[in-house]
Amino acid sequence: MITINEKEFHCPVELTLGIINDKSKIFIVYILLGGQKRFKDICEAFSQVTQKTVTQKLKELEADHIIERTVFAEVPPRVEYALSPIGLELKKVLDSMYVFGESYAVKYGAKDNIPCK
């Protein structure tokens, strides 16, 4: 049993799922694996998700220590998001998802080519 902020998890897998519990969050992590990004860049990176959702998910990820938020005192405002040290460790999870997706595509998909690494 693991306890974090009065939430209880039966095992590490459940804990991980508690942190990146939806697609949009995983996508944000995925995007940030390419280096730190501005709010606008993240929004543009996936068209399927609205600005509001991005804002919200970024907040949750920050609260969970996955990403770090840096505000620059400039006009116009600039905010950079980057993965924290522990956030970077999610790379292995994403990598394994990539590998699985590749195998799956080979077996069941009509793949043109496999980019986006």
Next chain:
Amino acid sequence: MITINEKEFHCPVELTLGIINDKSKIFIVYILLGGQKRFKDICEAFSQVTQKTVTQKLKELEADHIIERTVFAEVPPRVEYALSPIGLELKKVLDSMYVFGESYAVKYGAKDNIPCK
């Protein structure tokens, strides 16, 4: 670009997320990593999810070739669920989630012990 059943994915990660897009499915895979199980066993394995959800998720996973369903012509009926070969490859994804959860717990959690492997 990968195309499967007229659905398009930009990269293998997105494809993987398209298959195991929610927690309950990942949990089912997690449970089945322990060997084949009956419907009832899966339902009992996580109390937080209802029977209906289990039924539904099992169907989707079967449609996506992740699990295999075997019906035994017996009375009372018996149905066994097991991971398919490609489903077994999700083990690596789960494993990496386990590793991440462990690291995270060490850093931010009050862990009693870490079971459930």
Next chain:
DNA sequence: CAGCATCCCGCTGGATACTG
């Protein structure tokens, strides 16, 4: 035992407009 059918509620997340 292994589901299916129904009803229903809550929350996620979309669209749009406004602010420091």
Next chain:
DNA sequence: CAGTATCCAGCGGGATGCTG
């Protein structure tokens, strides 16, 4: 630019009861 505010629709998923 980087958000906040509000309003609202959809659907995932809970509870319950029925069937082959």
